Amino acid sequence: MTMSNSQDIDLAAAKQEFTFTVYTENQIGILNRIAIIFSRRKINIESLNVSPSEIEHIHRFNILITETEEVVSKLARQIEKQVEVLKVYYNTNDDIIWQEMALYKVPTDTIAEKVLVERLLREYGARVCVIRKDYTVFETTGHRQETDKLIEVLQPYGLIEFVRSARVAIIKDSEGFNRKLREFEKLEPGQDVIENEYLDRKKDVFTM
């Protein structure tokens, strides 16, 4: 727990990218509870992905920030303390495999005339999602630099729209995660969120 030598201190004090992996209940408001743990320390979330995990009722967050490990470890504990958070991990880029997905919309005529589409697809690992008379949508996945590069290439050809997803990350050293989650869900099944039947019955309800 203690830092034994000066080299460790330097490492802990240097800011770098950290990816949090957070397992939570599927509850309204938990996103806010987690987000304010960062914002109260004026830490910017650089990328955020929330989606259902492989287990029903359990959601998985990936949160990317740049900070020192010392702060990151405190954040992790403060997140894990939230009632509806099951587990928090944090990892450096060396500990994870991550991808971001990007979509690029370009005018079909220009692209067809001026770009060697085949080269593009091969060089940047891009795929074509849609081809219409007026536009074409390419898709690529990779690290930030890779998706950025394709913007540069397509920009001169009249890039119409671009979007990039948040980082999704798999932890290299996470053997048995899926099994643990399944066992957990089996032992303690989650609860369905009760839908509010009154939300759509405006006229039937007396108001003061």
Place this chain on the structure above:
Amino acid sequence: MEIAQEDTTTLSTPKKTTTVTGSVALLEGLIAEGTETIFGYPGGAIMPIYDAIYDYKEKLNHILVRHEQGATHAAQGFARTSGKVGVVFATSGPGATNLVTGLADAQIDSTPMVCITGQVFAHLLGTDAFQETDVINITTPVTKWNYQVTDANEIPDVLAKAFYIARSGRPGPVLIDITKNAQLQLFEYSGYTPCNHVRSYRPKPIIRHEYIEQAAALINGAKKPFILFGQGVLLGKAEQEFKTFVEKTGIPAAWTILGAGAIPTDHPLNVGMLGMHGNYGPNVQTNQCDVLIAIGMRFDDRVTGRLDKYAKQAKIIHMDIDPAEIDKNVKADVPVWGDCKDTLRLLTKLVDEKVHEEWHNEFKAFEKTELEELIHKELNPETGELTMGEVINQLNILTKGNAVIVSDVGQHQMIACRYGKLNDTRLSVTSGGLGTMGFGLPAAIGAKFGAPDRTVVAVIGDGGFQMTLQELGTIMQFGVDVKILILNNQFLGMVRQWQQLFNDRRYSFVDITSPDFVKLADAYHIPGKKISEREDLASSLEEMLNCKGSFLLEVMVSKEHNVFPMVPQGCSVSEIRLK
């Protein structure tokens, strides 16, 4: 607890259901949780619950406060003296936003509290309806957990979860926002089942025995061990375990402001208060000890002073139930996660019986210096204006340390906490982490309900009293027996002290004028008296304490008296100043 046991016996038989409204289910749930007193204020969006409570007057004692903030502080006072969960009712919109200060105070001071707010009809959510406010999002940073109920079927389980979360682990405030339709809705109610498990929530970390062993080894090898204890000992109801541990190890123990009373003031191993205005010895010795044992405390900056010069020479053992507190401010060499009621018991078995006489004598020497240079003058001045210290000292003589002392925030708070004599646990109620001026009066009301057999004295400054003095109405209406002791220095004294010491006496907006407090009390039919002479002090305090029912005593004290010792901000604890 008893309810849980009862329930296991009835579990096998199918439950009968009755058709009730959400409001009735809520009140039934509160009764099942052992709630007797509710502090609240009605309004449009919580009307169905108030309509239901009309029929529950025999079972539930509802105290109508004068402002919702007062309800939260009263619930806090109740929780602190009783060890139970405080309960608050408030309406939507402004009613709910008025809870925020009390929630924040309860959150930072780990006070168990369940607040129920009314909310507009579910179909109006998000439409800027009358008295609609996004209470859940407003209160998220200041609650341990919160939840919005839009369907009455959820009420029993959500309430059970709320109570469980509020009081288990590191306690804290919980808010349930119930839309009006859910309060009115009829549903099949099958009884109340207390909650004792939430799958994503681990209130108690698993105790790791290797750390207990490491802690014991450090303690047994220590020449100058020093214990710092906080409210965790009280919250864990571990006063007995703590006393046994302290007495077996013979280690001097000092308290944080919220840990006061975990062992009596006069206990020979109690060496005093920590922190900015704490005692001389405990602060200096923090930087002299070889092993620092922190129990149920969180190394607040008002305790540690400058962190990079804090106990650097010592090995640190940090015992806390909340893993997020370990290494947050001070790096622990041995982190002992767990409920201190359990960890102290385990640790006590492994530690050697010792006396540490020489080390104790060092504390005594510091105590002697502080007594001679400071305390004596504070408590027994013979000439000049009255001091706050002598008022508290006189109060101690009369109460013999058996009264609940509720304090507000500021100079008088530091004096009340430094000098207040506590023979028992749960006798000191104050706003520690948040430093909420205006806390004192409403908290005293709740404290009295939490400890009805105790004398409750609310020590309040002239500034803080004016922040929540409307609660005199509550005291009047419900005949709450609270002794109000206003220490009036005609200044916002703590800020004035800082302006004097650090801003060249540029007294910026600290000169506060007060109304005639005795007349004000009289308007509320509360007897009162104002004194400024030493010869009147003892008899007036006695009159106050002997009065049947509430009494307001205003004591005019020295205007520009400073609280010392003091660790100036940005300084190390060992740089503590006696003047």
